[in-house]
Amino acid sequence: MISLRTVGFPALGRVVLAETPRGVAAISLAPVDSVRADLARRHPGVSFQEDPTACAAAVLQLEEYLAGERTVFDFAVDPSGTPFQREVWAALDAIPYGATSTYAAVAQQIGRPTAVRAVGAAVGANPLCIVVPCHRVVGSNGKLTGYAYGLSLKERLLTLESGR
DSSP states (O other): OEEEEEEEEEETEEEEEEETTTEEEEESSSOOHHHHOOOOOOHHTTOEOOTTTHHHHHHHHHHHHHOOOOOOOOOOOOOOOOOOHHHHHEEEEEEEOOOOOOOOHHHHTTTTTTTHHHHHHHHHTSSSTSSSOOGGGGGGTSSOOOOOTOHHHHHHHHHHHHHH
């Protein structure tokens, strides 16, 4: 069973959160039907229930983050992905608040310096936006590149984290 909750955040718009018994499995700005379809692919045979109380810690901590009061998330997560994706997502978690890294640096960090494109694909498959900070990955030239929810949101998140 996966519990779904939709919450409106002034700085983000509508966010869909999903929770398994082990933790938060998704935080997405995509339409709820897209989130359900993605979760159904990742968890074959799963059933869903709407639960307005699901992901309570995640909602509170996202509010604190967006208010500039939180730099680290500490609620339980349960993202579903391949071993390679999980390795990339762990590397993303290591990028400090207020800092950025590059796809090439992440590939280097995980010991696969030639896997830059695969790293990009894994970053793009991150099911926990903001919490697993894929927005902190930029191009090798330092320019903003690729973000599922648009470069303007990526820029706003990086600006929030830089304190500007």
